[in-house]
Amino acid sequence: MKTKSKPETGNMITIIGGGIGGLTLANALQHHQIPFRLYEQATELTEVGAGIGLSEAPIKIFDRLGLGKELRANGAAIQKVFFPDKNLKVRREIETKSEMLCIHRARLIDILQEKLPADAIHLSHRLSDIGIKNDTTVLHFENRPPLESECVVAADGIHSVVRKNLFPEINIRYINQVIWRGITTEPMPEGFEDSYIEIWDERLRFLTISIGHGQTLWIGAKPEPPGGIDDPLTVRKNLLDLFKNFHPDLLRMIDTSENFLRDDMADLGTGKREWHKGPVVFLGDAIHATTPNLAQGGCQAIEDAWCLAKCLKKYRDDYHTAFKTYSELRKPKVMKIVKDSWLFGKAAHSGNPFLHYGFRLLLSKGPEFILRRQENFLNNLDYLEKI
Ligand SMILES: Cc1cc2nc3c(=O)[nH]c(=O)nc-3n(C[C@H](O)[C@H](O)[C@H](O)COP(=O)(O)OP(=O)(O)OC[C@H]3O[C@@H](n4cnc5c(N)ncnc54)[C@H](O)[C@@H]3O)c2cc1C
DSSP, X not given: OOOOOOOTTSSOEEEEOOSHHHHHXXXXXXXXXXXXXXXXXXXXXXXXXXXXXXXXXXXXXXXXTTOHHHHHHHEEEOOEEEEEOTTOOEEXXXXXXXXXEEEEHHHHHHHHHHTSOGGGEEOSXXXXXXXXXXXXXXXXXXXXXXXXXXXXEEOOOTTOHHHHXXXXXXXXXXXXXXXXXXXXXXXXXXXXXXXXXXXXETTEXXXXXXXXXXXXXXXXEEEOOTTOOOOTTTHHHHHHHHTTTSOHHXXXXXXXXXXXXXXXEEEOOSOOOOXXXXXXXXXXXXXXXXXXXXXXXXXXXXXXXXXXXXHHHHTTTOHHHHHHHHHHHHHHHHHHHHHHHHHXXXXXXXXXXXXXXXXXXXXXXXXXXXXXXXXXXXHOOGGGGGO
């Protein structure tokens, strides 16, 4: 169905949320010379003190946006993936065949906002409610006058206000696993420089990786129901106790970290859903949050943004076709990742020894082509060439 799209601000796209997805979309729209305005609840554009891993597809998208050089200069390339035991005795080593890197989240956000016009970014705008009247959206912000828009992109994260209003039936699903992240200036253990380490021991997981600028990110995870809170006075000691049987180099990373971020791992499930309603379309965690087990949530938000901008460019006067094309192209890849990530997390922390050791065996001894197939699947951007 064709829409009569004549928004009040000259076909302006309104983005809600200035995280990785919203800011990548802003860059991609700018790349296609499509006007936009972005509303973010925070007083500044930044991210939590942790790192983020990016696979080849989002790196290629950064190249197309002219941001690849800054990305590589500010992150750390990953050359090898190791699956050692808790004493760092290597069980499996895999050479990466595609480009991967890890970067501090705040530096990633800086790169994404650097080339955007300041007057298109509206900070301290917290969306509280949204209504749709015919083909127009009315956006209500806390302590601000309402705003009308004929094309809204909801990039407001896993707790999306827009989704709760338009698709209240979609619920957050907890996997009953808790994850801690910290950043240290301790280097990667000797012999593991430029590498990513992933350790499974009993029902614990420990991962570590360099994020450039002399910093190292570590991640620890264990099974636990959601809702727990850390006491800042004891969290360091508790984490050192939890991983006390792990190699001293890894414990030193925990011990030397200034802050400890804690998250309950969650996604939005894999149930069938629309990704758009009337003049509103969703991207990133707002519509398909995934557990961090495959480190793909941010990568997929970036790919969404690239795909959506291409669709909006192609179907400039017909938002509905743009939204439909975008969601049909993106859903199969994203929903498979959400499903695989959930299963991977279940297996990694499973109390069922057959599942846990079977999966561990697959990782440490399974044929390499299985891992390569997954790598190729994640890296594929060819399906977007159709647009
Ligand atoms: C422990 C952990 C590790 C992870 N590791 C990786 C990894 O290595 N690689 C990877 O690719 N992904 C990773 N992820 C996932 C990744 O962080 C997310 O998928 C990604 O941040 C999603 O981006 P987004 O823009 O969709 O949402 P968000 O990053 O959540 O951004 C949403 C933005 O919207 C704003 N906002 C929210 N509500 C409102 C409102 N009402 N009004 C205005 N603004 C609003 C927020 O302030 C925020 O700026 C990890 C996640 C976790 C929890």
